[in-house]
Amino acid sequence: MNRFARLLEALVFTPGRNGKLRLLEHYFAVTGDPERGYALAALTGTLSLATAKPAVIRALVAERVDPVLFDLSYDFVGDLAETVALIWPEAERKTEAVADSTALDLTEVITTLQRSSRTEVARLLGNWLDRLDATGRHALLKLITGGLRVGVSARLAKTALANWSGHDLTEIEELWHAQTVPYEALFAWLEHRGNRPAADLALSFRPLMLANPLEDRDVTTLDATQYRAEWKWDGIRIQVVGHGDTARLYSRTGDEIGATFPDVRDTIRFHAVLDGELLVLDGDRVAAFADLQQRLNRKTVSPKLMRERPAHVRLYDILVEDGDDLRSAPFDVRRTRLERWFARIQPERMDLSPLIPFRDWAELVALRDSARARAIEGLMLKRADGAYIAGRPVGPWWKWKRDPLTADAVLMYAQRGHGKRSSFYSDFTFGAWRQGALVPIGKAYFGFTDVELHQLDRWVREHTLRSYGPVREVEPSLVLEVAFDSIQRSNRHKSGLAMRFPRIHRIRWDKPAQEADRLESLERLIDA
Amino acid sequence: MARRSRMADWLDVRSEGLLVVPAGVYIDPVRSVDRAIVTHGHADHARPGHGAVLATPETLAIMRTRLGDQAGRHQQPATYGETVRLGNVAVTLFPAGHVLGSAQVLLEHAGTRVVVSGDYKRQADPTCTSFDLVPCDLFITEATFGLPVFRHPPAEQEVTRLLAARALHRDRCVLLAVYGLGKCQRMIALLRAAGHDAPIYLHGALQALCRLYTDLGIKLGPLHPVVGTTPDAMAGAIVLAPPSATRDRWMRRLPDPMVAQASGWMRVRQRAKQRGVELPLVVSDHADWDELCRTILETGAEEVWVTHGREEALVHFATQQGIRAQALSMVGFEEDGA
Ligand SMILES: [Zn+2]
Ligand SMILES: [Zn+2]
Numbered sequence: 001m002n003r004f005a006r007l008l009e010a011l012v013f014t015p016g017r018n019g020k021l022r023l024l025e026h027y028f029a030v031t032g033d034p035e036r037g038y039a040l041a042a043l044t045g046t047l048s049l050a051t052a053k054p055a056v057i058r059a060l061v062a063e064r065v066d067p068v069l070f071d072l073s074y075d076f077v078g079d080l081a082e083t084v085a086l087i088w089p090e091a092e093r094k095t096e097a098v099a100d101s102t103a104l105d106l107t108e109v110i111t112t113l114q115r116s117s118r119t120e121v122a123r124l125l126g127n128w129l130d131r132l133d134a135t136g137r138h139a140l141l142k143l144i145t146g147g148l149r150v151g152v153s154a155r156l157a158k159t160a161l162a163n164w165s166g167h168d169l170t171e172i173e174e175l176w177h178a179q180t181v182p183y184e185a186l187f188a189w190l191e192h193r194g195n196r197p198a199a200d201l202a203l204s205f206r207p208l209m210l211a212n213p214l215e216d217r218d219v220t221t222l223d224a225t226q227y228r229a230e231w232k233w234d235g236i237r238i239q240v241v242g243h244g245d246t247a248r249l250y251s252r253t254g255d256e257i258g259a260t261f262p263d264v265r266d267t268i269r270f271h272a273v274l275d276g277e278l279l280v281l282d283g284d285r286v287a288a289f290a291d292l293q294q295r296l297n298r299k300t301v302s303p304k305l306m307r308e309r310p311a312h313v314r315l316y317d318i319l320v321e322d323g324d325d326l327r328s329a330p331f332d333v334r335r336t337r338l339e340r341w342f343a344r345i346q347p348e349r350m351d352l353s354p355l356i357p358f359r360d361w362a363e364l365v366a367l368r369d370s371a372r373a374r375a376i377e378g379l380m381l382k383r384a385d386g387a388y389i390a391g392r393p394v395g396p397w398w399k400w401k402r403d404p405l406t407a408d409a410v411l412m413y414a415q416r417g418h419g420k421r422s423s424f425y426s427d428f429t430f431g432a433w434r435q436g437a438l439v440p441i442g443k444a445y446f447g448f449t450d451v452e453l454h455q456l457d458r459w460v461r462e463h464t465l466r467s468y469g470p471v472r473e474v475e476p477s478l479v480l481e482v483a484f485d486s487i488q489r490s491n492r493h494k495s496g497l498a499m500r501f502p503r504i505h506r507i508r509w510d511k512p513a514q515e516a517d518r519l520e521s522l523e524r525l526i527d528a
Numbered sequence: 529m530a531r532r533s534r535m536a537d538w539l540d541v542r543s544e545g546l547l548v549v550p551a552g553v554y555i556d557p558v559r560s561v562d563r564a565i566v567t568h569g570h571a572d573h574a575r576p577g578h579g580a581v582l583a584t585p586e587t588l589a590i591m592r593t594r595l596g597d598q599a600g601r602h603q604q605p606a607t608y609g610e611t612v613r614l615g616n617v618a619v620t621l622f623p624a625g626h627v628l629g630s631a632q633v634l635l636e637h638a639g640t641r642v643v644v645s646g647d648y649k650r651q652a653d654p655t656c657t658s659f660d661l662v663p664c665d666l667f668i669t670e671a672t673f674g675l676p677v678f679r680h681p682p683a684e685q686e687v688t689r690l691l692a693a694r695a696l697h698r699d700r701c702v703l704l705a706v707y708g709l710g711k712c713q714r715m716i717a718l719l720r721a722a723g724h725d726a727p728i729y730l731h732g733a734l735q736a737l738c739r740l741y742t743d744l745g746i747k748l749g750p751l752h753p754v755v756g757t758t759p760d761a762m763a764g765a766i767v768l769a770p771p772s773a774t775r776d777r778w779m780r781r782l783p784d785p786m787v788a789q790a791s792g793w794m795r796v797r798q799r800a801k802q803r804g805v806e807l808p809l810v811v812s813d814h815a816d817w818d819e820l821c822r823t824i825l826e827t828g829a830e831e832v833w834v835t836h837g838r839e840e841a842l843v844h845f846a847t848q849q850g851i852r853a854q855a856l857s858m859v860g861f862e863e864d865g866a
Contacts, residue, residue, distance in 0.1 A: 010693075013805065019697070026696060069675075069844065072841045076677070076838075082798060086677035087677050090679070416804075422787070422804050470804075
């Protein structure tokens, strides 16, 4: 438990992806079975465990700690789990070495939680906390209150397994969902001690095929007759896996997100693997991305939210139909199969992303530039004879975003970045004019070169009006040309607007701030 | 209450600080005064510009290094255990275990023994003399970490964590943020004791005091300035700097630094994270909650005044133990070298 607790703590504090990977690889290398398997499951959120309510934890600590001292401490720390972890009395000072030898292990904790009721957890918890040090107690309380947020996606964990074992990530991803906690067969194979575990692949994630951006390439160098065109939708990529009465929904990274979208998952009765875009509908139309965001990252969803923001899948590919793997078939064949399958099954809460007929590139360019409908980011070009290949092969699929919109905005606040950028002001908030005052309209932290970052950093330091911790308010005199994919109404922002993918396009050292854009002109860019 | 007023009647809390009336001397005054007793060299205790200063020889040396000609016109050294008479008050300094030269002040007057703890700790520290317990009637205690959430683990364990993180990230350097007096030298000495004998790199602001410690016989091993060292040479190295430098342009010269900070405040992880620390190390030169409580009881004091930090919880604790206690609000103290 202590080793796992220290891993969690290090993951929380390590900002970069590479640093996190290194910690995970090290942990898998030095930890034995079955503990590392349980840790892997806990990190990737694949366990369902008995939990304890905060009230139970407060009651336990009240039996042991003076209430005045507890309240003063809770006031100072601000987080219940952390306060309890820190204040929990220790009979004698435990060094990590002592704590390691007497502490309970993760396996015992998890296997017990898997078969316990809430009442039993409350009874066990006091004794468990007595056996751990502060770091261990904190981890246990987070585990038991369901709040283990350490920024490890299933994808990141699988990448760590691949790096550490030398096995191919694609292969691990295919096997992954057929494995069960604590993954002993998987680890045996990863360590070259055992055979590739047998996998019932029916419900597993098929690594996705991704497109390359067309930006730097002239479209006319491609043969128009060899490509098919579709709209590029502004939702989230989803893989739908139906296997009779069980179904899984996978995100782009292979995380299972069925519980977040039961409205889609529970209507599935077919045997197929489909590729598509998850969207939220508003009547017949696609809702703003902000509405989709409301539904992301939830473990449970209320009926009200599902009613107000119904999820929908717009399909564009079929990978498996009734056990028949179509991935090596050409796109045109898959498309025909998809259309026929759709007509036959008529799945609920799904529709087909239409193919867009065109004669030549000129016609398509015109279409792309005129398409300002909400939820369309641009076009996808797919080679008619291309197989479905995992990863990002160059050639068969291109994404062709419409040209970004731009606005001239005034820099208002700058914030220090993280990790390597922690000594730079690298996160910028900018605004537009409304009745002679600036209203913040967005935030961007990329788009500039390293040289420009140095220049911006120096400018911020020299033009600071006020500091609020890591944030500086600057003199409203620097104009930034901001590029963004679209702009939508939002009642969560003071300006009433939300930008999609804002980035710094150019620094307008030359432009007077008074000539920057007004809010009204941005409102005219809102998608139909 | 009669006893309390008898204890208090020759001590007075003024805006300058705690005044020992019959001796005409302030203890750690926050402004320049004619006569001062200074418990230790931290900036919020050792202010510039006093007339006469009574302190340990080490503290006086530290003041000269930091304050130059503002270190006090007349410096009067007193070694640990040596009694000095000021008016009709007997003053004796005892080790506080906080930083090199740090002292508790025992004041004996009119049959009453008063101890002013200054900043102190009871954990071992290779760079200073260990805390002495001084029995007294009135104990004036610090309370920097005066909440039961603060428990400092053994410092050696935190140094082991530091070295393990360094071993896992060989291509990066560890930038350890430390207060310049005490914590800096203690961390270096602990690293040396843990077998780390490679050169340690220092921010310019830390060099003078490290030199002074070395001159006073504390062994710190090879120390190099960051200035003039190439980034490549510092990959895999440990670099020490004051906390402010970790947010400064200065750190750009370091190869992919991993920011570590050694402080008692690191115990509260959410706060450590807010400060952008990647490797929080709980190493403090102050007493933790358990030490504060234990020391109050062990002095046998009938009355306790609590100052310099979070007074409320400690006053509550002492009161629960049947000891008269009150918070002594004094201005001008900050979170120093915690
Ligand atoms: Zn101090
Ligand atoms: Zn102090």
